[in-house]
Amino acid sequence: MTKPKQPYEYFTALPDDWGGSIADDGRIHSVREYPQRPPWKGFLMSVYSALTCVLIALLPQDVAKTAIQDELLLTAQTHFGVVDRVEPHELNQPLVTLGHKLFWDARISANKQVACVSCHSAAAGGADAVPQSIDAKGQPTKRNSQTVFNAMLQPSLRWTGDRNSGAHQAEKSLTGSMGFAKAEDVNNVLQEHGYGPLFQTAFPADPNPIRPGNYATAVEAYEATLRTPAPFDKFLLGEVRSLSKRQQKGLQLFIEIGCANCHSGKLLGGDGFERFGIHREYWTETQSRQQDVGLFETTKNEVDKFRFRVAMLRNIEKTAPYFHDGSVATLSEAVRIMANLQLDRQLSPTEIEAIVDFLSSLTGEIPANYSAPAFPDMEFSEMSKPKSEWKIEQ
Numbered sequence: 497m498t499k500p501k502q503p504y505e506y507f508t509a510l511p512d513d514w515g516g517s518i519a520d521d522g523r524i525h526s527v528r529e530y531p532q533r534p535p536w537k538g539f540l541m542s543v544y545s546a547l548t549c550v551l552i553a554l555l556p557q558d559v560a561k562t563a564i565q566d567e568l569l570l571t572a573q574t575h576f577g578v579v580d581r582v583e584p585h586e587l588n589q590p591l592v593t594l595g596h597k598l599f600w601d602a603r604i605s606a607n608k609q610v611a612c613v614s615c616h617s618a619a620a621g622g623a624d625a626v627p628q629s630i631d632a633k634g635q636p637t638k639r640n641s642q643t644v645f646n647a648m649l650q651p652s653l654r655w656t657g658d659r660n661s662g663a664h665q666a667e668k669s670l671t672g673s674m675g676f677a678k679a680e681d682v683n684n685v686l687q688e689h690g691y692g693p694l695f696q697t698a699f700p701a702d703p704n705p706i707r708p709g710n711y712a713t714a715v716e717a718y719e720a721t722l723r724t725p726a727p728f729d730k731f732l733l734g735e736v737r738s739l740s741k742r743q744q745k746g747l748q749l750f751i752e753i754g755c756a757n758c759h760s761g762k763l764l765g766g767d768g769f770e771r772f773g774i775h776r777e778y779w780t781e782t783q784s785r786q787q788d789v790g791l792f793e794t795t796k797n798e799v800d801k802f803r804f805r806v807a808m809l810r811n812i813e814k815t816a817p818y819f820h821d822g823s824v825a826t827l828s829e830a831v832r833i834m835a836n837l838q839l840d841r842q843l844s845p846t847e848i849e850a851i852v853d854f855l856s857s858l859t860g861e862i863p864a865n866y867s868a869p870a871f872p873d874m875e876f877s878e879m880s881k882p883k884s885e886w887k888i889e890q
């Protein structure tokens with residue numbers, strides 16, 4: 497059996513002049529004496545450490561703050577995406593200028609008083625400020641009007657995603673909101689109001705360009721230019737200061753508590769379907785008068801009951817009232833209800849305010865081409881009047 501190593505045996509590597517001596521019991525008996533440190537050196541050292549403390553207090557905090565911001569930016573970049581600016585060359589296409597006129601011309605409807613813009617106004621962020629809008633037959637729409645801004649970036653349209661493109665939506669509108677008995681009835685109205693040459697220019701290869709399909713294509717081309725980049729996009733592109741501290745707090749909460757699990761991508765929603773009311777029935781919170789079964793209505797599939805498209809949140813600050821039935825008047829109430837229904841979480845008023853503040857960073861400028869254009873054979877535009885003066889039958 498080998499003898500356990502004595503402590504001093506570890507010191508064999510010590511230089512000869514290390515200054516100490518080791519006794520037989522392995523204990524160190526004396527070490528070389530060092531000269532006393534002069535007092536001024538001690539003073540200098542304490543000044544030095546005081547200065548370092550001050551620097552640590554200032555600098556690392558700043559560094560730490562930037563690190564937190566960078567982390568938030570990186571996390572945000574994994575959840576969300578940027579809405580591109582509209583380039584000038586996109587606007588000057590014959591198809592787009594034609595679509596612009598069609599979208600704004602109230603004469604192109606069954607009662608000659610309802611345009612697309614009637615229910616998608618700039619003041620309401622491209623949506624309508626009432627729970628239900630009145631269509632060209634004088635009937636209220638079934639659900640709340642959604643914004644047309646950025647809408648073309650979604651894979652399907654409307655609260656239940658039952659339209660697969662802007663053109664599909666626009667063509668269906670002819671017999672829906674615009675009140676025509678048949679989609680083809682729009683042809684004569686377009687001829688009558690001098691749209692012939694514009695359709696010819698926009699569809700040069702088509703011998704018979706005035707027809708519902710082309711009407712729809714032009715409207716869709718115009719809608720595709722209605723994009724609204726916002727301060728949040730600048731943030732995502734690295735300009736962290738585009739969001740105030742409270743907005744950043746709101747963004748962090750939005751991600752942490754799980755809003756971003758549904759509301760993600762470029763539009764913070766718009767691309768999936770979820771049950772509205774996961775933890776409790778939605779109408780208990782929204783006080784809705786009617787229960788809307790959502791997707792179930794067409795699929796008759798039990799899992800689709802109360803399922804709706806996850807609403808996009810771009811310009812959400814401007815598009816009150818909220819939810820598919822416009823049952824909730826304010827954004828703070830909508831946020832409170834969402835947290836309660838979808839995440840079973842009761843947010844404090846401060847948390848709600850921070851999220852609402854963050855959501856306001858999704859408000860972009862009204863697109864430059866979202867104003868009344870000149871119409872063919874019409875000098876004066878009805879739409880240039882304030883909405884209160886429009887002759888919409890109630």
Ligand code: HEC
Nearest residue numbers: 612615629630631637639640641642647653654655669673
């Ligand atoms: C009478 C009011 C009214 C008129 C007029 C109207 N809309 Fe709408 N719009 C609505 C309502 C309400 C919805 C939501 C419908 C739904 O989901 O059930 C909607 C939805 C949409 C959407 C889907 C947005 C999204 O995020 O999915 C688009 C795009 C749209 N409308 C474009 C148009 C165009 C183009 C016209 C003209 C051809 C038009 N609207 C005319 C009321 C109107």
Ligand code: HEC
Nearest residue numbers: 755758770772804805806807818819820830831834835838
């Ligand atoms: C499980 C998925 C899910 C989660 C989680 C979720 N939402 Fe929603 N959100 C939806 C759906 C679906 C709708 C559409 C509801 C309807 O039919 O009106 C919606 C609608 C909204 C609306 C109204 C949109 C409009 O145009 O009227 C707001 C605002 C909103 N959500 C914010 C939030 C916030 C904030 C959170 C986190 C507290 C959150 N959501 C969490 C799925 C979700």
